Amino acid sequence: MPPKPFNARFGSADTPLVLDVRRQPRFDESPRLLACAQRCALEEVAAFAISHAPRAANVYCVYGHNVSEEPVVTLRAAGWDAHRVAGGLEGGQDGEDDVPSIADWRARPALSFAKRTDWGVTGVQPSRWITRERPKIDCIACPWLIRRFIDNRAEFFYAPASQVLAQAKESGAVAYDILGAPVSHVGELCSFDALLLGFDLLDAALNLLATIVRRADTNRLDLSPQSAGLLAFSLSLSRLHAQDDHAMLDAALPLYDALCAWCRDRVAAQNESHNWKPETMVVGAPA
Incomplete structure (x- = not known):
C-alpha cells in the first residue's frame, strides 16, 4: 500500500490496525512511528495473528522490504486483510528501490509522529x-x-x-x-x-x-x-x-x-456545495 491511500484511512473509526515490525535495534534507535502504530516484534507476529480477531492491517518496517513482507504472509494465512506499507517508514532505500517510487514516497510520506517516552x-x-x-x-x-x-x-x-x-x-x-x-x-x-x-x-x-x-x-x-x-x-x-x-x-x-x-x-480543493434548488423542481416529473 503506497503512503497516499495509507494516510487517507486515518481520521475515522475504521482505520486499519498498523503494526510496526522493524527489527528491535532499528525500532529502538528510531525517534518516530507511523500513525497509530502498535509494536509487534517479528518473532511475535505468528502468535499475534492467531490471538487476535482478523481484521484489516497495514504492516511496515524501515524500507518496506522483506522484513514487513513476511509478517504480511503470516497474517494473511491467519485470515487477516494485511498489506505492506510501500517504502516503510523511510520512504524506500536508496540504491535498492527505483528512483521514481522513492521520489513519490518521500514527496508524500506516510503519516508519522515523534515517539514521546515522557x-x-x-x-x-x-x-x-x-x-x-x-x-x-x-x-x-x-x-x-x-x-x-x-x-x-x-x-x-x-x-x-x-x-x-x-x-x-x-x-x-x-x-x-x-x-x-x-x-x-x-x-x-x-x-x-x-x-x-x-x-x-x-x-x-x-x-x-x-x-x-x-x-x-x-x-x-x-x-x-x-x-x-x-x-x-x-x-x-x-x-x-x-x-x-x-x-x-x-x-x-x-x-x-x-x-x-x-x-x-x-x-484538496474538493469542496462539495449544497446546490439543491427546490424552486426548480417539478412535482410528478419523471426521474
Missing part, C-alpha cells in the same frame, strides 16, 4: 491520559486526535479539576488541557495545537481542524464559521451526556471524524 507513547503499551471532568471542545478534540492518529488503544480518564494533576501522578497518566499539565494552552494555541507540535504530526487537514478547534475553544467565532457550529454541538452533547463523560467522548468522536473529512476536502 508521555508514554512508544507504540509498545497503550498510553494513559487524564483531564478535568465535563469535557467540551479541546478536552474532546485531544482524545480524538490521539485515538485517530497517535494511539488507538489510548485510555482516557476524567476527574475534578482540582484533582487532575494528583491523579495523573498516581496513575501514570498524562494530564492535558488544564493549567500546569504537560499538554495545555500556550499563548493563543490550544491543547490540540500542543499535541500536533509535541508529536511533530504534520498534516494540512489537521492544521485546518486545529484552527476550527482553537477558535471554538477561545470563543473567537467570527474568525471561522465552522467554529460556531462546533461550539453548538459540543455544548449540546455535554448537556445530553451530563452524567457520563466517556459517553460524551464516544458521542463526539464521529463529529470530529466528519470535520476532519471536511478539512481534507477543503485542503
Whole structure:
C-alpha cells in the first residue's frame, strides 16, 4: 500500500490496525512511528495473528522490504486483510528501490509522529491520559486526535479539576488541557495545537481542524464559521451526556471524524456545495 491511500484511512473509526515490525535495534534507535502504530516484534507476529480477531492491517518496517513482507504472509494465512506499507517508514532505500517510487514516497510520506517516552507513547503499551471532568471542545478534540492518529488503544480518564494533576501522578497518566499539565494552552494555541507540535504530526487537514478547534475553544467565532457550529454541538452533547463523560467522548468522536473529512476536502480543493434548488423542481416529473 503506497503512503497516499495509507494516510487517507486515518481520521475515522475504521482505520486499519498498523503494526510496526522493524527489527528491535532499528525500532529502538528510531525517534518516530507511523500513525497509530502498535509494536509487534517479528518473532511475535505468528502468535499475534492467531490471538487476535482478523481484521484489516497495514504492516511496515524501515524500507518496506522483506522484513514487513513476511509478517504480511503470516497474517494473511491467519485470515487477516494485511498489506505492506510501500517504502516503510523511510520512504524506500536508496540504491535498492527505483528512483521514481522513492521520489513519490518521500514527496508524500506516510503519516508519522515523534515517539514521546515522557508521555508514554512508544507504540509498545497503550498510553494513559487524564483531564478535568465535563469535557467540551479541546478536552474532546485531544482524545480524538490521539485515538485517530497517535494511539488507538489510548485510555482516557476524567476527574475534578482540582484533582487532575494528583491523579495523573498516581496513575501514570498524562494530564492535558488544564493549567500546569504537560499538554495545555500556550499563548493563543490550544491543547490540540500542543499535541500536533509535541508529536511533530504534520498534516494540512489537521492544521485546518486545529484552527476550527482553537477558535471554538477561545470563543473567537467570527474568525471561522465552522467554529460556531462546533461550539453548538459540543455544548449540546455535554448537556445530553451530563452524567457520563466517556459517553460524551464516544458521542463526539464521529463529529470530529466528519470535520476532519471536511478539512481534507477543503485542503484538496474538493469542496462539495449544497446546490439543491427546490424552486426548480417539478412535482410528478419523471426521474
